[in-house]
Amino acid sequence: MSKETTKYDLVVIGGGPAGYAGAIKAGQMGKKVACVEMERAGGTCLNWGCIPSKALLSSAELYQRMLHAEDFGFKTGKIDIDFSKVMKRSRNVADQMAKGIEFLFKKNKVDYVRGKARVEKGNKVVVFEGTDKGKTLEADKVLVATGCKPRMIPGVEHDGERVMNSRDALGMTEQPKSIVIIGAGAIGAEFAYFLNALGTKVTLVEMLPKILPIEDNEISDSVARAFKKQGIDCHTDTKVEDIKPTKTKVSMTLTKGDNKEKIEAEKILVAIGVQANTEGLFGEGISLDMDRNYIKTKEDYQTSVKGVYAAGDIIGPPWLAHVATFEAVQAVRGMFEKHKPEKVKLFPGCTYCQPQVASIGKTEQKLKEEKIPYKVGKFPFTASGKAVAAAHSEGFVKLLVDKEYGEILGAHIVGAEATELITEYVLGMKVEATAEEIHDTIHAHPTLSEALMEASAAVYGEAIHI
C-alpha cells in the first residue's frame, strides 16, 4: 500500500473484539474497509485478556485434577511445573488466534493497517505512529473501537515487574512465590485461582464487601468459601495502602476498618478496573461528547461528530468482549443496511476461576432493592448425576423469576462449566421464555444442564432431584 490517501467506506480504529468484528462485518457486506491497529489484531481480549488467560486456566485445572489423579484410579508420581512453559502455551494460543483474525481480514478484504491512528477533521484517519506511519485514510465513516487499558494505582510506580497489571501478569515467565492481587472482580479472581492452583501464595484484596462484587451475594459467598478452601487468603472491605516496591518484594498495609496489617509479597497485581484509550485519538478541532472519559454515542452508535461512530469498551461499561462485538456489528449494520441498531440491554457475565461463575440479569439483592416481587429456584450440583460422576459437584444454579408470570429476571450459576451452561438462560431471557418453558424442555441426561431445568422447576417446588 502506498502512503497516499486512500478512500474507504469505513475505517475502523482498533482491532479488538469490537474493531475486528466491525471491520469483518463491513467486509462481508462488500464495503471497502480498513482496520487500524497499533499492536496486534485481536486487541486486548485476544492477546492480553480473555484468550491467553483461558489457556492458563486450562493448565491450572489440569494440574489440580492431576493432584487428585489417585481418586480417578491413577498414580502419577511427583508432578513438576514448568511455569515458563505454562505461560508460553498461552502466548502460542494468543498468537494462533491473532493469526486467525489476520487471515479473516484477508478473507474479507479488510485492509489491515498497522499503527496508531488519529481522527482528523473531515473523517480523515491519519496513522501517526507505527509501521504504516504517515498514511492517511479517508473515510465515509469511522468506527472508533480503541478499547480500554488496565487502570493503575495513582502514586504507585508501575514497573511491570513488582507492580503488575493483567497484561504484565500474562507476560510473566517465572512463577512468583507470593502475590497480592488488588481487586477481586473477574480478572483478579481468575489470576487468584490460576496462581494459587499452581502453588503461589495468593492474597486477594477487595475494597467492597464481597469478592466478585457485581455478582449475586450467594454466588460471591460460594466462591469466597471455595477460594478459602483452596488456600487463597481473601480480604474484603479492605484497602491496600502504603504500597512500597523494593528490588525483591513489595510491602503494603491492608486496612480494614480500624485494623491495619502490614504484609509483603514478591509481586502485586493491580486489577481494579480499566480506563479508556483516548490519548491522541482526536486531532485538532474535533471534540466529542464524553461521559467521564468514555465516548458518548447515540442510539445508532454515532458520536456527537457526524460520521464518527464508537463501540466496545471505549463507550463505557460493561467492558465485555461479547458486548463489544455485538455493538460493533450493530453499528456497522446500521451504517450500511436498512437496520435499526440495537443497544445492549441483556448480556451474560462470566468469571473463569474454579468454580466458574456465570450470570445474566438481576441479582437477588438488586430485586430486593428495586422491590420487584420474585420467586427463586435453586439446584445444587451435588444432586446432579453428571456432576458427581465427573467430580464437579461444587456449586449451584439460582434462578430468579417474576412472581406472577414466571418471566426470568436473573440467573446465576456457580460451578463447573457455568460459563457454557448460562447460555440456555441467556437464550431463554432473549426470547422471553418462562421458567415453566425451561422446565418443560427435555434436557439430556446425564448433563449438568439438567440443573438449569431443575432450578426452574424448583421455583414452583417441582424439582424431582431435591
Add this chain to the structure above:
Amino acid sequence: MSKETTKYDLVVIGGGPAGYAGAIKAGQMGKKVACVEMERAGGTCLNWGCIPSKALLSSAELYQRMLHAEDFGFKTGKIDIDFSKVMKRSRNVADQMAKGIEFLFKKNKVDYVRGKARVEKGNKVVVFEGTDKGKTLEADKVLVATGCKPRMIPGVEHDGERVMNSRDALGMTEQPKSIVIIGAGAIGAEFAYFLNALGTKVTLVEMLPKILPIEDNEISDSVARAFKKQGIDCHTDTKVEDIKPTKTKVSMTLTKGDNKEKIEAEKILVAIGVQANTEGLFGEGISLDMDRNYIKTKEDYQTSVKGVYAAGDIIGPPWLAHVATFEAVQAVRGMFEKHKPEKVKLFPGCTYCQPQVASIGKTEQKLKEEKIPYKVGKFPFTASGKAVAAAHSEGFVKLLVDKEYGEILGAHIVGAEATELITEYVLGMKVEATAEEIHDTIHAHPTLSEALMEASAAVYGEAIHI
C-alpha cells in the same frame, strides 16, 4: 410395613428414571404412592448405565489429558493405571446416586418396596420375589416402568465374562488386553473410547454403514476419523459371526460383503440394543396391547387396561433416560392434575465418548430423504478461542434450518462438551426460536457456546470467525 394389602393412589413398578421420577412426582402432589423395585433405586441408568459410565469416561478423559500434560507445562513421569480403582470409583458414584434416590423416596413419602412385582386383575400389585415378597399393593392406578435390558446374540452363550453386555462391562475389575465391541451406537462408542483411552486394544464393529448410525452422516464420519486417530479399529457394514468363547479368549469372524476375517480378543461386549422387561409382569387374565414386545399406550400413557399406565423404555424407543423421566411425569400429572399429558416429540440424544456427540431433530440425510428444503450453517471448534485455549478444538457445530423461515430443523454437535452445549438448541427448538434469534443472542466470550451462535450466523453467510 406388614405383608397385608395396602391401598395406594399409585403403585409404580420399576425404580429407574421413569419409575422413580413418577413416584416422586406423585409424592410431591400429596398422593399415597409406592415404588416397587427388584434391584436398586435408580434403575439401569443410575446403577448400570448413564451414571457409572460417565464416571469411567471422566477417568479416561483425565488419563488422556495427563498423557499430554507436557503440552500444558507439566511433567508427570510414568502414569500407572489401577483399573480396579477406576471401576470402583464408578460403583461408588452409582451407589451415592442410588442412595440419593432412596433419600428422595423418604423425603417425598414414597413407599419403597423391594421385590419383583406382578400386576393382577383389579389393579393389584403382588410382590412375588425379593425382600418384600408376599406383599400385595392395591392401587387406584399402576404405572409400569420396568424398562429394558441389553439384548444378547441368540446362540452365543452369555457368561458375563468372555461374552459381556454393558452391565457386565461396568462390573469388570480387570482391564482386558483386547476387546471386540459389537454395535457402535452410543453404548458401544462410549466403551470403545473408554477402554481404548486406557490402552485396551479395541475393535468396534457395526452392521450398518456408519458408526453412531442414527446421527447425521457428517457427525458419524467425524467421530469415525477421531476414533481411527485414537487407535480404535472400526469396522462398519460388518457382521460378527461364528462367535466362539473359550476359557481364555473369544474367536469370531468379521464378515464384510465377501470378505471374511477371523479375529480373536480377550472379551466381547455386545451392545446391539435392548429388549423390554416384561417377563412375569402380568398375572393371569391380564393381556395388554403390545407393539412387538413394548407396551402400547394411549395419549395419556394409559395402556389397554384401565388404570394401568406405562412410561419409559418399556413403551419403546428412543430408550433414553430423559425421555423416560419426562413421560412418567407427564403420565402422573395426567392422572392426578387437570393436565393433558404430552407425548415426546422433541428430545436430544447424546454420546459421551470424546469427541462428544449431541443432536436434536433431523439429520441432513433425513431432510434430503423427506425432500424438506433446508439451509445449513456450520462452525468448527478450531475457530473458537475458548476451544483452542482449552485444547478442545476437535469437532464442529452443524445447524439445519428451514429454508424459508429459519426455523431450526436439526442441530448436531461433535466436540468437547457437546452434550451440554446442545441444550441451547434444544430450548431453541422447544420455543420455536429461529436461527436469527440464536444469532442475535449475545453469547459470552470466550465460550464454546459461541460456536452455536456462529453456526446460526453461518446459515446466512454471516459468521464472523470463519
